[in-house]
Amino acid sequence: MNQDLVLGIDVGGQSSKLGIVTRGGEILAGTVVSSLQDNLSDFLDSLTSAIRSLISQVSGQGTVLGIGIGAPNANYYKGTIEFAPNLRWTYVDGQPTVVEFARLISERVNLPVTVTNDANAAAMGEMTYGIARGIKDFIMITLGTGVGSGIVIDGRMLYGSDGFAGELGHVCVEQDGRQCNCGLKGCLETYASAIGVARTARQMLADSSRDSLLRRLDAETISSKDVYDAAREGDLLAKEIFERTGTILGRAFADFVKFSAPEAIVIFGGMAKSREFFHDAMMRSMNDNLMLVWKNRVKILYSSLKESDAAILGASALAW
């Protein structure tokens, strides 16, 4: 049997996940390498030996045609990873730099390599294998440690004039609001990411003296998981934290709709697990902030892909 295969790589801050994927979205073989390396050539060495080992594992089952990589701050046009604060091996003299990642991998393994940012990869995965199959216009929002986005227009990824389109985690939702890692203030990411939820928790705990299960924890170390657990136990303040998050998300979504009029917004990432607590507030707020022509017409969908596979599938979808 000699079917066509592709290799998907999800480069994360902690680890990079690799998988060999069939046209149908089945992962035939997978492995993981650590991303916590200080030196670019060391990291490339581990990655290429993992790639070679995976390819030899599936040698009887098909031919690997190419490699798709999703990575933070990756540029589809240039094949680069640019100034990624969380990837130590992109640093030179203590500063993150521009790494020609696609070229470096391609030279080593002699296969075509395409890179894109991780949220775009997630959108590709959802469009190719997931809940967005058949939807030609949608916006993927990844709610994780940060907030990322991938925008699909008429069935194609939106890369923009420079390859950096779709940074919706950094639209301003609060003038002179919370300081963001990107240097700006009031970015959606500072409110709607896992870290944003934890910041909202600390703020709301400080702003009132209301009783809450969260007061048993050290405020400085509260995580979005703690807020979720408290909400599950019926804690009213914890529920309100998620409602406030949903309200902010919905308001931002309404403005995204005014831009590209998508059929759906697809939510992916760890925060989606808490949707029972923010979904209603988010829908209400989105529809309150839409004109008549869109009110109650834009679908909100949640990713249907298993989270551990989704990133690999998304990256692999790039390579087809």
Place this chain on the structure above:
Amino acid sequence: MNQDLVLGIDVGGQSSKLGIVTRGGEILAGTVVSSLQDNLSDFLDSLTSAIRSLISQVSGQGTVLGIGIGAPNANYYKGTIEFAPNLRWTYVDGQPTVVEFARLISERVNLPVTVTNDANAAAMGEMTYGIARGIKDFIMITLGTGVGSGIVIDGRMLYGSDGFAGELGHVCVEQDGRQCNCGLKGCLETYASAIGVARTARQMLADSSRDSLLRRLDAETISSKDVYDAAREGDLLAKEIFERTGTILGRAFADFVKFSAPEAIVIFGGMAKSREFFHDAMMRSMNDNLMLVWKNRVKILYSSLKESDAAILGASALAW
């Protein structure tokens, strides 16, 4: 000589302008009919007789292949004008309705007819004949009585899943801000349109007792033209009104860039005449609100088309 020609129609609230246009963007013949008619079939009659008369005027010079129409609230996919508050002939029983405008015209004159909203038409015109020739990714912002937008991605107009994409005049720039005609609050249009500038003038005159040439006028009837005239005479308050407008525009533009990463934003419309007073504040504010990757990289351009021709050229560009 039998060259290809198209007919462009710009349907405005007051008047509808028609012109027959060559491939090179030359207007061979033009005319105007009043849009201030109460009855749909009366309006269609005046329009079709004007169309026939123009076509017969150019009968020796070429063949008219089709008609492109830019109109408020027009939908490219459906060929409709939907709920346009400023067009009386779309009203039934005192309410604006959905008019199948493309079909109605096409049946009467036996030519293919395409419609789109007026800001999209302006973007098409700029891309085909104007300053945006050769630019594949740009956002057109029309600053007139209202604020409209047309988004071009990879050389193609963005219509979205429903034909209504690009309503950037209605993104929220101020939470619980000024009431907008669309029913929402804090829309960009309520600050950055000609009417928005007049509202800012009234607000700033009321908020302080600072001296200003504008105090000689009846506050209720102040127009953006009055503010412009005062600024030209060196009036500091008038200048500050435009600076505040520029600051709000720049902040909104920064968020648009995070969506589609355009090479340029192109400004069109009556307000562009006042650019000497808002341009610097707008640029500063846009760049202050952009991440490093875009800071000082996005061009702001002003339409190069003669305003009276631009709308016809834009509409005609649709028909090619």
